[in-house]
Amino acid sequence: MQNYDAIIIGAGHNGLVTAALLAKAGKKVLVLERRPEIGGIATTQEIHPGFNVSTCAHLAGSFSPEISSELELKKYGLELLPVDPAFFVPDPGKNSLVLPQDPTKIAQELGRHSRKDRDHFNSFRSLSRNLAAFLRTLYDLPLPDHGGEAGLNAAKLIQLGWKFHRLGEKEMYECLRIFPMSIADWLNEWFETQSLKAALAASGILGTFYGPRAQGTSYVFLHHQLGESNGALRPLSLVRGGVGKLANAIAACAKRFGAEIRTTAEVDQVITKNSTATGVALRNGDEFVAPYVISNADVKRTLLKLVAPTYLDPHFLLQVRNIRARGTMAKVNLALDTLPKFTCAPVHAAAANLCGVIHIGPTLDYLEHASDDTKYGRFSKKPFLEITIPSLVDASLAPAGKHVMSIWMQFAPYHLKNGSWDKEREALGDCVVDTIEEYAPGFKTSILHRQVLTPLDLERDFGLTEGHLYHGELALDQIFFMRPLPGWARYHTPIKNLFLCGSGTHPGGGITGLPGYFAAKEILKHRRNRN
DSSP, rough: OEEEEEEOOOOBBBHHHHHHHHHHTOOOOEOOOOSSSSSSSSSSSETTEEEEEEEOOOOOOOHHHHHHHHTTTTTOOOOOOEEESSEEETTTTOEEEEOOSSHHHHHHHHHHHHHOHHHHHHHHHHHHHHHHHHHHHHHHHHOOOOSOOSSSSSHHHHHHHHHHTOOOOOHHHHHHHHTSSHHHHHHHHHHHOOOHHHHHHHHTTSSSOOOTSTTHHHHHHHHHHTTOOOSSSOOOETTTOOOOOOOOHHHHHHTTTOOEEESSEEEEEEETTTTTEEEEEEESOOOEOOOOEOSSOOOHHHHIIIIIIGSSHHHHHHHHTTTTOOOOEEEEEEEEESOOOOOOOGGOOGGGSSSSSSEESHHHHHHHHHHHHTTTTTSSSEEEEEEEEEGGOOOOGSSOEEEEEEEEEOOOOOOOOSSSSHHHHHHHHHHHHHHHHHHHHGGGGEEEEEEEEEEEEHHHHHOOOOGTTTTSSSGGSSSSSSSTTTTSSSBBBBBEEEEEEESSSSTTTTOOOOOHHHHHHHHHHHHHHHH
């Protein structure tokens, strides 16, 4: 039996960030990963000979620049590739919209559609950038927690109050008003071009069960501005070599400081004695001992499957079961013989306009109707699609002249009213391809290979309960001090020395690395206080 200072369950990007920070602080760290490769949803896979695609997450622009700097990830091979334009919203009616990264070029493009939108865009961008920056400050605030040694830090509260005051009177009111709003209501106050509103609204509904008219989706929009955002178009960057290179860079940093990472090592149980976590047991019978056990698995999987229920209060267990983590996303990855040819004005038809996100979902009504299907247990036949063609930016991902396409499809509920995902998988793939075909006739003939991941596949292959990428919905009652549960926002659990560090913890999902970062800081603080 081997002893460590900390054992981390799961080598997803958050678990790796926690491992790297603990190892950098001089701790002996072991990371145990169930799958043959590290990265969790941040992995790259060859889906067809010579065609490499980011299997799940395909963008990494929201990854914390502070973490990247602290861990010096560039030294370990991380290279982020910004994309321009940010969004292309095709329209078979030849009124497509392209949103470049350059604010001046955005104004020129919006002027073709609406003088009002052109004149308002920079003001909206400034407001959302300021609110997102304040949200990031909120995320830094230590939250009250049953397991922590203290409540809110007075100095931090004063600092927070000062930053809130510096927003100015108007933006202070706007902050309080906008966070609980629907993204549709907020955007309708500013803009009139449907394709612009739909492209922006996508950031408010990504990974959620809801359409753009649901309350709190403005908060989700601002959450997705984390990273190097320009304030309105969420940060969009690809990783050279695929998003798996991000996980590889973090892992290389962790190993540099002595962390050990084992793959094909499935944790079966957190060993608990006297209500204290003391180690883990693997499915193959191996056991490892450490004074700290940190789980990067989702909250439900950790507390309902890896821990004996006798160690947890029945009411607490009920709260865990009631965490809403209803997966609604499916992933389709394609190897393409040639680029799609979208039906649109010639000025927008160039391949250069396909380098960022291709947004299929032309209006707020379209997005709302797509979300309606989830309420009735069926996948949308007119889905919202977020598409990238990363090989346009990184030619190493596909053979010369060929391309890979990465597609997030929403809405596809984990719980189907009729049938099963094993039977509906190919129907979903056909639906996605048919939808793109409507905008780019002849697209089907360019497909060399197709990979379809349903919410059930995301659960089985990546260990995501109900296929939810964020381990729990980003909703008003599941954020801040209520994430993952009220009073447990600082990564502790009722079992002493068992911590959480995944996306189900504060501040939530996305490829930010922040849950893993904050968890590591809390664990190091806890260890110092014990000593």
